[in-house]
Every structure is written in structure tokens, then in C-alpha cells.
Amino acid sequence: MASLEEALILQEENGTFLTFNNESYVRESYVHKGYTCSSEGLLLPIISEYTWSNEARAFLYLVGLLYCFMGVAIIADIFMGAIEKITSKTRKVYLTSEKEDEPEVIEVRIWSDAVANLTLMALGSSAPEILLSVIEVIGNNFEAKDLGPGTIVGSAAFNLFVITAVCVMSIPAGEERRIRDLKVFLVTAVFSVVAYLWLLIILMVTSPQEVEIWEAVVTFLLFPLLVLLAWLAERNFCGVPNKTDTSKQIELGNFQSGETDKLIREKQYFRDGRLDRDGLVAFIKEVKNYPGLTDEDAAVLAASKLVESQSHSRMWYRVGAVRNMTGGRKTQPQLSTKLKERSKDRKKTLVMLEDGTNQVYNVMNEHPEAPTLGDVPKVMPHQNAIIDFHAASCAVMENIGKFEVAIIRSGRTDNEVSVRVETIDGTATEDQDYVPINQVITFGPGETEKMIEVEIINDNQWEPDEEFFLKISLMFNTEKRQGVQLGRISIMEITILNDDEPGLVMFQKRGFLVKESIGKAIIPVVRKNGADGEITVKWKTVDKTAISGRDFEGGEGLLVFKHTEIEQNIEIPIIDDMTPEKDEHFEIELFDPTGGAKLGQINRTAVTITNDDDFNNVLANMMIMTNANVHALQVHHETYLSQIKDALNVNGGDIENATGMDYVMHFLTFGWKIIFSLVPPPGILGGWLCFFVSLGAIGLLTAIIGDLAATFGCLVGLKNSVTAITFVALGTSLPDTFASKTAAIQEKYADNAVGNVTGSNSVNVFLGLGAPWLIAAIVNAYRQKPFYVPTGNLSFSVGIFTGLCILCIGLLLLRRFLGIFGKAELGGNVVMKYVTGAIMIMFWLVYVLCTSFQAYGYF
Secondary structure, three states: OOOHHHHHHHOOOOOOEEEEOOEEEEOHHHHHHOOOOOOOOOOOOOOOOOOOOHHHHHHHHHHHHHHHHHHHHHHHHHHHHHHHHHHOOEEEEEEOOOOOOOOEEEEEEOOOHHHHHHOHHHHHHHHHHHHHHHHHHHHOOOOOOOHHHHHHHHHHHHHHHHHHHHHHHHOOOOOEEEOOOHHHHHHHHHHHHHHHHHHHHHHHHHOOOEOOHHHHHHHHHHHHHHHHHHHHHHHOOOOOOOOOOHHHHHHHHHHOOOHHHHHHHOOOOOHHHOOOHHHHHHHHHHHOOOOOOOHHHHHHHHHHHHHHHOOOOHHHHHHHHHHHHHOOOOOOOOOOHHHHHHHHOOOOOOOOOOHHHHHHHHHHHHOOOOOOOOOOOOOOOOOOEEEEEOOOEEEEEOOOOEEEEEEEEEEOOOOOEEEEEEEEOOOOOEOOOEOOOEEEEEEOOOOOEEEEEEEEOOOOOOOOOEEEEEEEEEOOOOHHHOOEEEOOOOEEEEEEEOOOOOOEEEEOOOEEEEEOOOOEEEEEEEEEOOOOOOEEEEEEEEOOOOOEOOOEOOOEEEEEEOOOEOEEEEEEEEOOOOOOOOOEEEEEEEEEEEOOOEEOOOOEEEEEEEOOOOHHHHHHHHHHHHHHHHHOOOOOOOOHHHHHHHHHOHHHHOHHHOOHHHHHHHHHOHHHHHHHOOOOOOOOHHHHHHHHHHHHHHHHHHHHHHHHHHHHHHHHOOOHHHHHHHHHHHHHHHHHHHHHHHHHHHOOEOHHHHHOHHHHHHHHHHHHOHHHHHHHHHHHHHOOOOOEOOOHHHHHHHHHHHHHHHHHHHHHHHHHHOHHHOOOOEEOOHHHHHHHHHHHHHHHHHHHHHHHHHHOOOO
């Protein structure tokens, strides 16, 4: 009987399956590395998938690919935090000031915006594509493959066509965004075209099918040349000077004299996104207009305003997009429902009106025989018809007989409304002192005043002054209660007097004490010793230690007392300047009464304005809380503790504002968050340790993504070049899409939305192809053989993208200079912005379809 070894030698079929003693055997090498699509990856598969169906493997590889896309987005978030820490370093600049021997000291960022955007920040957003290309070349024994270069070009196409289209169309109607630094944009735009034209020259002209060392060196050196020219354009070393020198604004613009008042008027509370005392004071004064907000609420709102006023990089928006996608800590303050409503409602809420109304309600509530009415009703103007009396109280002679009381309608006047008016006993009783009333008053559309007749009974007996009340109430019928509500003077006090003189007009007291935060001081003026006929009296404010326009809004006015009315109020707005100061006072004087009235004994009163809290303590507390809120929103972490805490908690621990989707995405990405929370935080060694560790983690994860994408494409019948421009390009560019859309909506200019796309596309070529090709060319030269790069699909892909790229950039520039588009790159005319977006998306579809058809031999 032959042995198995002899059977193997005698076996004529050297294929996958062997036969011995009528039994079939599978070669061990096939089980581990010989089955379908098992040799596509560098690291994967880890275990044998020989027994798995191709359909199941394709599904699992697709899920793994999508999951790894989330993972690389999360580690890129940490990586960009390190970049933000590195590029945020500043130097001190000393400027002369008005004070001798005390120069102004400001801090200016060391990193130029153009340099930072094209180096570290471009590397941060494009690291997966660049590292994928580098790892693919190294892992393939320094030979070229299709996935890395295809991803570079595919991502560039998606970024330029799709992301730009989204930004153009996402601008709200009636708004537009222009690129502010056009010179830098033109430099990067030209280089984005030159980069791909240079690829065509390498692949098809100078050395077809081969990349030589000098070609790779030139490709790589174009990167520092791009950075240099962009920096020169930003600094305006050549060409016509900018109308606005932005570099000088950054360094010196913060300290122009008289600028604070201008900023407050324009509601720019925090200059260049910096928290200072003056800006916080101005903001607190604005917040005072919204009753019910606590100091903690105000601190959150201040942090929100502060973040809005800061200039943000594209990296900041990308980090925010990733955290929104993964349920992480947001880069913008999360306002509670109450704060959102407060911040949207820009109208001041009403203060309590006539002080006499409060007194009437107090009398009714305290009277042992009168019903309890509770608090003064709240008025909602512009929603309903408001019905109330003209005055809160009046006085009449006992022998007056019948007299009329005015009922006033305000607010909504286009509907018919009805209310009930009835009398309520006080010290005066019905049928003995007055005739009771219980009747319905109806206001037709447009009617604003009704008179009701009240009759006093004269019993010819001496008695002290007595009072009773008129009350307005809503109808019992539900339908008749619609569209109408009671005003603040729905109770009127009627005092029965024994004389018929016009009376004396005076203040109630010689002095009043009000708090600086009261809003309006209510100063009552009373009419005594008679209330017959209509009288008037003038009033004016007199400055003392309190000055009109600075501490209060003074002036002159006229009070009108109608027949039988005995009290009116003077309202003086008090200005809360939010500065610590001593008590101040002003005076109000009555003069020139008419209608037979005379001035009483107290015709002048003093109003003292007092500070109602320790301002310095309040401001210091607000500064601390605002800084704490802003610190919680910074992109990077300073310690392991804060980094791990954010990883463990949904929405970074802000449970109150976490949405359902935040919980779902936090659950799905929890594993990645825990793993990457062990990366050294950017607060260590100035961010550089985090930079290199994160870069290594991105490289490892990118290698896995490359294996997953290649194997998945193989299993479903897609070539690597097609997989690269579709699945991989979209997966790596999706966070940039959301980031650019947010930047387009929130920023004043289009630079962070689309201005950096051309720069990133250029850097992808110079680093993503220049670096690996240079390494591979040197290694292959050492091996004494050429570095071959197949030019078929790659050159076609580069060629068609270059042509469409020129058209797309040309369209953007046309939008800037043609009025039909609104003379802006983004937004503008509603119809034309959607037409532009459709054209750009069509560019991308044409690129993907043509490149795919060529890969399968249709072109």
C-alpha cells in the first residue's frame, strides 16, 4: 500500500485538491492563503476564512470597513487636538499705551495661518489617504499598486466637486460667502492643477510606466514650494497691497482706542474671541433683559458668544463634525431648551406696570371680607385683546349720583370680545352706599373704549371715606374666552369722598429707594382733598449725583388725572451700568398744575439708586464660570483624566443635552474611544508626543482599512482603482463634508469651507504620492531595477480629474465676479446656487463613471 508521501509524488494533478485512497485532500497552503481573495491584504486575514462563504465575507468586510472609518475619524480627532495645541503657541508683543511705563502686552500666534493650514492641518485632515498610499507601497515590497494612488485622486475629486457643491447650496437664502484671502486661494488652486498635470507628465511623457528618482524628488519638493508661495501671498510680499491688512489687524486691532463702545453697539462683546472684563460686563447687561436666567445660564451663554466670536480653523470644524457623528463632546456650547428660547427671543419681557394695581390687589387680598385674588395677572400683548380699567383707583363725592368709568381695550382689536363687570364690597356695602353692578360689556371689532355707569347712594349721614371695588372677569362660556384676557388693572378701587374740590397733587413720599437693577422706577403721584374734574400736572427730573443719560433716563412729562382719578405713576428707566459705585440720587419735581388743582406739600421727591450686590464678586464669579465653560469646549485635552472621562461618557458628560443619536453613536464607537483615550493627551510635551503616537495609530488603522477595502473589492468584483475612488474616498472624506458645511454656514467667509480644499488636494499629491514614490524609487534603484507604476487607469483618472478640476475652479471664480451668482463663491441667487451645485455633482459623477468604465476596459 502506497504511503501518502508517495501519493503526493505520484499525483499527476498539482492543483488545489489531491486524491489518496479515493479520498480528496486540500493543500494546507490553500486553506491558509490560497482561497478566493485571501492574498489581497497586508495584515488581513488574521485567521483562515476558507470555510466562509464569499457573501458572508463581503458583508463582514464591509461592516469592518465602515467601523474602521469611524475609528480613524476618532483617532484623527485626537491627532488634530495635538495639532491645535502645537499651532496655538503664541509670542508676546509689547505696544505703547496711554499710561507711562505700562506698555500694552498682547499675544500673537507663532504659526502663520497659511503655513499651519498647508502643513500640520492638511496632514491632519489627509493623514489616512497619505498613510494608506505610503503603507501600500512599503507593504508591497516597494512596488506600486492601485489602491493608494486611486484614493488620493478619488478623495481630491470628492473634496473639490461634492464638498464644494454642498457648501454652495447650504448657505441660507439671501446670504453669500466670499473667499477673503483670494491670493492664497489662487496659489493653492494653481498648485492643485499643477500637481495633477505634473503627474500626467511623469506617467505619460518623461518616463512612461516608470517613476524615476528625480521625478519623485520634484514631486515632493513642490510641497515646500507651495507652502512658501502661500506664505508670501498671505504676507503680501508682492502684488497690490490688500485693502485691509489682516496681519496688522491680528496684532494691533485689539487695542484701538474707543473700540469697546463700538463693539458693544454692534453686539460684539468679545474682541477676537478673548474674554475680558469690558466684554463680559456688556454681555451681562444684555442678559439682564431676559428675566429668569441664573448666573450659570449667563455663563453658558457668554461661553457660547465667546466661541462664536473666535476665528476657527478648518480643523476645528472637522473635529466638531467627527464628535457630532460619534456622540462625543461638542466643540460648541450646548444650550438647554430654556436658554435656546431665551437666545432666540430678542424682545424684552414686560416689567410690572402700574404700582397702584399692585396696591389694589394687596388691599383685596388683605381685606377680611373680600375674596382673595392672588397675584396680578400676567399680560401677553399682541396675542389677545387686553381688557382693563383706565386707572387703578378713583374717588367720587357721595352726592355725585351717577358717574362713568372707562374700560380700555388694547392689544388685539380685530375681534369681538365680551367681559363681565361686577362690584365687590369693601368698607362700602351694596344697596347702602352704592348700586351693585353685574353686567356684560361687549367690544366690537375696532372698539377700544367702553364706559360703564356707576351710581353712588347719598344717605345724608356723615361717615368716613369708604371704598368698594369694580372687577372685570372673563365670561364662563369657553368660546367667549377665546382671544381675550384681563389686563393688569382688572380691579379698580372706588373711594367715596365727602367734598367736591379738584384736590391737591403731590408725591406720596419725600424720597424713594430703588435698586440699580430694577429696570424702571415707579414713582406714584397722588391727588388728595378732592377729585372733581380732569386735571394735569407737569413733572421733570433734576440731576444731582445721578446724571441723566448715564445713571437714568430723565426728562419731562405730563400726568393726566381724569375725573375722580386719584393716583398716577411716573416711570423713570434706571440704567444698570454694572460698575461698582456709591449710591447716587436725582430728584423729580412737579409743577404747573391745571384744572383748578394745586400743588401739595410734597412737590419734589428724591430717588436714590443703590447697588444691589457686590459687583466685583459677581463679575469674578461670572469670569470663572465662563472660563470653565470655554475651557470645556477646547479641542484638545490637557490630562489623561479629562480625555478618559470624555471617552467614557456620552456627549463628553453633558447628559442633559445628549440626543438619542448621541447615545447610539457613542455605543457603536465606545470601543474605539476607550482604546484611543490611552494615547498621550496633547497637554504633554506641547502636543508633539500625542502628534507622533496618533500618527502611528492612524497608520496602523489605515493599513487595516487598506486590507479591508482591497479584500471587499475583490469579493464583490471591484477593482482596486474603483474601490479607491468610491468606498475609500467617501469614507475618508465624509467628516470633511460635514465640517465644510458647518464652516460655510457659520463663518463670514468661505476660506474654511472651500478655500482649503485646493490646498489639501495639492498636499495629497506632494506627500501622498511624492513621499512613497521617492522611497520606492530609491529602494528600487539600490536593487538596480526601475520603479514601475502602471499608467493605464491612473493616468486616465488623473487626466479626467484635471480637466474637470479646471472647470470647477473656473466656475467658482465666475461666481465671484458675475452678478448673476451674487458675486460670491458660496450662496447668492437661490436658483443659481442650486444650478452650480448640480453642475459640480455632475462633474463628480462623470469622473467616477468614466474612471470606472475605463478600469473595466470600456474606454
